[in-house]
Amino acid sequence: MSASDSAVSDVPVITVDGPGGSGKGTITTRLANHLGWHFLDSGALYRLTALAVMKNQVPLEDENSLGEVAANLDIRFDTSGSDVISWLDGENVSDSLRFEETGVLASKIAVIAVVRSALTERQRRFRQPPGLVADGRDMGTVIFPDAKLKIFLTASAQIRAERRYKQLKEKGESVNLARLFREIQARDLRDQSRSVAPLRPAEDAVIIDSTGLSIDEVFNKIVSLI
Numbered sequence: 001m002s003a004s005d006s007a008v009s010d011v012p013v014i015t016v017d018g019p020g021g022s023g024k025g026t027i028t029t030r031l032a033n034h035l036g037w038h039f040l041d042s043g044a045l046y047r048l049t050a051l052a053v054m055k056n057q058v059p060l061e062d063e064n065s066l067g068e069v070a071a072n073l074d075i076r077f078d079t080s081g082s083d084v085i086s087w088l089d090g091e092n093v094s095d096s097l098r099f100e101e102t103g104v105l106a107s108k109i110a111v112i113a114v115v116r117s118a119l120t121e122r123q124r125r126f127r128q129p130p131g132l133v134a135d136g137r138d139m140g141t142v143i144f145p146d147a148k149l150k151i152f153l154t155a156s157a158q159i160r161a162e163r164r165y166k167q168l169k170e171k172g173e174s175v176n177l178a179r180l181f182r183e184i185q186a187r188d189l190r191d192q193s194r195s196v197a198p199l200r201p202a203e204d205a206v207i208i209d210s211t212g213l214s215i216d217e218v219f220n221k222i223v224s225l226i
Contacts, residue, residue, distance in 0.1 A: 012131040015139035018153035019188050021160030023210050023218060028135035030219055032079045039079045040126040042136030044086050045119055047097045048075050050105035051088055060108060067114030073122060137191060140202035151222060152201035155211045157184050
């Protein structure tokens with residue numbers, strides 16, 4: 001290991017993994033602001049890759065070019081406010097990440113080996129002083145197995161559906177709670193049963209069930225662990 005590699009490995013990392021709707025995004029953003037550390041939203045990274053692929057009109061059949069796009073992303077996350085702002089090539093693309101076509105393409109390229117390999121290295125480059133808070137599904141198991149603190153944040157599918165329903169209603173969107181519940185159950189099953197980096201707690205992770213906890217209670221619990 002070189003001196004620079006050793007220095008990077010000494011940079012502390014806090015990973016927060018868990019299923020969608022468990023509160024990871026809110027908690028990790030708040031932790032990054034609280035600590036003054038860098039922030040990584042690994043799910044957004046795949047959607048940013050999808051946007052870059054569309055922008056550069058790279059066909060899905062050209063896996064080598066897809067890998068190059070993933071390896072050379074010009075991206076950053078801004079957590080200075082209450083929401084995370086995602087930047088691609090100097091442009092705020094936060095709204096574009098939520099488009100249905102972006103999510104569909106992200107799911108397609110996520111299973112391509114060269115893309116996953118490139119993004120694994122890209123994610124690890126977020127590890128910079130003074131520290132990193134990483135939000136995802138395999139941060140503590142695959143990307144940063146040596147993280148100083150690993151959190152696995154979960155909640156019941158019903159509670160996660162209700163939280164998502166409230167978020168979407170506040171944005172004026174028309175949503176169905178029963179459909180959201182079914183979608184969350186289906187996504188959990190896909191994430192837990194996939195062959196590559198399945199959703200599961202790291203062996204040394206602290207498991208926090210946020211079903212009956214407020215965001216403040218979850219945040220304070222993690223700060224006490226830090």
